[in-house]
């Protein structure tokens with residue numbers, strides 16, 4: 001079964017890891033959010049691409065989920081000692097990625113070409129595509145004004161109250177080569193348990209992606225479990241936007257097929273079984289299972305459950 005996964009952040013990377021264990025190379029294409037990308041220390045940083053790739057390559061920092069395992073911090077310590085910025089933690093190994101990406105971009109390579117090259121070096125056999133090779137910058141509109149995403153997420157530790165979001169550049173951003181074709185050829189689209197507001201919305205805002213996935217069978221895994229996000233500000237964002245954080249809120253965020261939305265089904269955690277009827281009545285199919293995936297085997301198990309859920313939905317639509 002050919003699958004396209006939309007992913008961003010640490011939660012998305014873990015789901016992608018499970019799908020990559022469950023699917024052969026030609027059956028999984030991952031479309032990664034680039035709205036979090038920014039420049040720091042004069043380098044182009046692509047956190048979601050790196051988090052997905054480091055996770056798949058088995059070299060991600062196991063405790064944070066982002067950055068490299070067995071990292072050292074010599075360069076950053078010396079930058080800070082010289083009065084430079086150190087709020088965005090770039091380790092020595094990770095800096096190698098950012099220097100090489102920045103160098104290749106300056107030679108005219110596209111982000112897709114660089115990602116493909118890095119995946120080959122890291123031994124990643126599944127297809128990882130940035131959502132666009134054109135720049136898109138997520139801006140958090142808050143009670144403290146408009147804040148670039150990493151300033152909000154890392155430097156300000158998600159403290160500002162969210163009013164809304166802007167994805168600067170998204171109107172001009174074209175889907176990367178292969179993105180629309182992979183969606184068109186997909187049997188199933190999986191929206192990973194990423195932050196709907198700042199990891200998934202930028203992807204489906206890129207020209208052609210929302211309309212491309214609409215006719216497909218689409219399943220989302222809820223990143224909200226028991227009213228909370230496993231990691232990150234997703235639940236806080238729902239609350240600040242006046243929405244009670246729940247799997248039903250996530251399903252409504254993407255919208256059911258009947259309501260001109262994109263979602264056929266949603267995967268919710270066992271602890272949220274109480275939402276099953278409410279979500280079904282909203283027009284979504286529901287799978288209830290373990291969705292906390294903190295081990296490679298749990299990631300594989302969830303991926304297999306998602307794929308079986310998707311296969312059943314496909315059969316009921318064909």
Ligand code: FO1
Pocket residue numbers: 008009010036046047048050051066067087088089090094150153154
């Ligand atoms: N997140 C943090 O909370 N603090 C950091 O210092 C930090 C550094 C960092 C470096 C490289 C990288 O790829 C990701 C990094 N992240 C850090 C995570 C990043 O902000 C988020 O993973 C995504 O942008 C959203 O999920």
